[in-house]
Structures are given as structure tokens and as C-alpha cells.
Amino acid sequence: MLFKNLKAAVKRIATRACAKIHCFGRKERADFEMVQKVEQLQAELDFVRKQCDAAARIRTENEQAAQDAETKLAVTSHTVAGLAEIKADLEQAELQISKEHRAQAELRKKIAKALARKEELGARLWxxxxxxxxxxxxxxxxxxxxxxxxxxxxxxxxxxxxxx
Missing domain, CATH: 1.20.5 (Single alpha-helices involved in coiled-coils or other helix-helix interfaces)
Structure with missing residues (x-):
């Protein structure tokens, strides 16, 4: 944008300079001043081009960094989702283990009860x-x-x- 405005300004100045030269004839002084202005504008244009190139390079780097960040975010999100699934699986396994422990405890109680009953019956029966x-x-x-x-x-x- 800045480059286009500067380019338009250079064209306007060059057009005016050409008009002045044609109007007042070919005076060396006018030519010299115009050449100086054109050179000055050309230098400013080169400086602006360098700044635009640097801004474009920075913008490209920023876009690349944004893409890298998005990729990392996607990977992190995928990893977090995977960890959430693993956590859910672990919680499910813990619930299953606790159920099995309860079932084993109940079986131990039943076995102890059955053994006590066996002893009781064994004392009575030969x-x-x-x-x-x-x-x-x-x-x-x-x-x-x-x-x-x-x-x-x-x-x-x-x-x-x-x-x-």
C-alpha cells in the first residue's frame, strides 16, 4: 500500500517536472532539481521497497510460525484427547478391579462361611x-x-x- 502511494507520488512529481520542463523550456537548473528530486524519490522508493520486503518476510515468518503453532496445537489437542481416553480407560479398569476385589472379598466370606459350616457339620457327622x-x-x-x-x-x- 505504502509502495503504491509512493510510486504514484513519484509519477506525479515526474509528470509535473516534465510539464515544468516543457513549459519553461530546458533549463539546466530545473533539470538538475528535477533529477535530484527524482533521485531522492528513487532512493525513498528503494528504502520503502526494502521495508516492504522486510515486512513481507516478517509476515511470511509470522504465518509460518502461526501454522507451526496451529500444528502443535492440533498435536497437543490430539495428545490431550488420547490422554483423556487413557485416563478414562484407567478409571474403567480401576472400577473393574475394585468390583473384582469386592467380588473376591465376598467369595472369601462365602468360603469362610462354607468352611465353618463344614467344620460344624463335620463335628456332627462321621x-x-x-x-x-x-x-x-x-x-x-x-x-x-x-x-x-x-x-x-x-x-x-x-x-x-x-x-x-
């Missing part, structure tokens, strides 16, 4: 080995009683034989 052992003892007791009974009978018979 195991098959205990029953078999008791049955054998009973048989032995009966066998011993039979032997004692037969020994009494044999003794009684021998006493009868002696007595007769």
Missing part, C-alpha cells in the same frame, strides 16, 4: 473312614464277645463233664 473304623470296632467287639461267650460255654461244658 467321615466314611470313621464310620468304617467304628463298624470294624463293633465287629471286633462282637467277635470278642462271641469268643468270651464261647469260652464260657466251653468252660461250662468242661465243668459239667467234671461234675458227672
Amino acid at each position: 467321615t466314611s473312614e470313621e464310620r468304617e473304623g467304628c463298624y470294624r470296632a463293633s465287629l471286633l467287639k462282637n467277635a470278642n464277645a462271641y469268643e468270651v461267650y464261647t469260652s464260657y460255654i466251653v468252660e461250662a461244658e468242661s465243668n459239667l463233664i467234671k461234675a458227672n
Whole structure:
């Protein structure tokens, strides 16, 4: 914008200078002043061009920096979204673990209760080995009683034989 205004000003001055030269003829002084003005304007134009180039370079750098910032922001947003998903997954896993711990605790209570019940029932009921052992003892007791009974009978018979 500044460059266009300056260029237009140079053209106007050059046009006026040309008009003055044609009006007043070719005077060296007018030519010299006009040449000086044109050179001065050309120098100012070059300076403005350099400033415009520098501004364009800065604008390009700023645009690149803005694009880099947008890219970083997008990556950061994506990363934050990923971290949020991971956090949600971890929270879900923690809930699942706590549910499993509660379920395990309940199972431990049930197992302890069942073991206590088993002990209680075991105290009242004999195991098959205990029953078999008791049955054998009973048989032995009966066998011993039979032997004692037969020994009494044999003794009684021998006493009868002696007595007769």
C-alpha cells in the first residue's frame, strides 16, 4: 500500500517536472532539481521497497510460525484427547478391579462361611473312614464277645463233664 502511494507520488512529481520542463523550456537548473528530486524519490522508493520486503518476510515468518503453532496445537489437542481416553480407560479398569476385589472379598466370606459350616457339620457327622473304623470296632467287639461267650460255654461244658 505504502509502495503504491509512493510510486504514484513519484509519477506525479515526474509528470509535473516534465510539464515544468516543457513549459519553461530546458533549463539546466530545473533539470538538475528535477533529477535530484527524482533521485531522492528513487532512493525513498528503494528504502520503502526494502521495508516492504522486510515486512513481507516478517509476515511470511509470522504465518509460518502461526501454522507451526496451529500444528502443535492440533498435536497437543490430539495428545490431550488420547490422554483423556487413557485416563478414562484407567478409571474403567480401576472400577473393574475394585468390583473384582469386592467380588473376591465376598467369595472369601462365602468360603469362610462354607468352611465353618463344614467344620460344624463335620463335628456332627462321621467321615466314611470313621464310620468304617467304628463298624470294624463293633465287629471286633462282637467277635470278642462271641469268643468270651464261647469260652464260657466251653468252660461250662468242661465243668459239667467234671461234675458227672
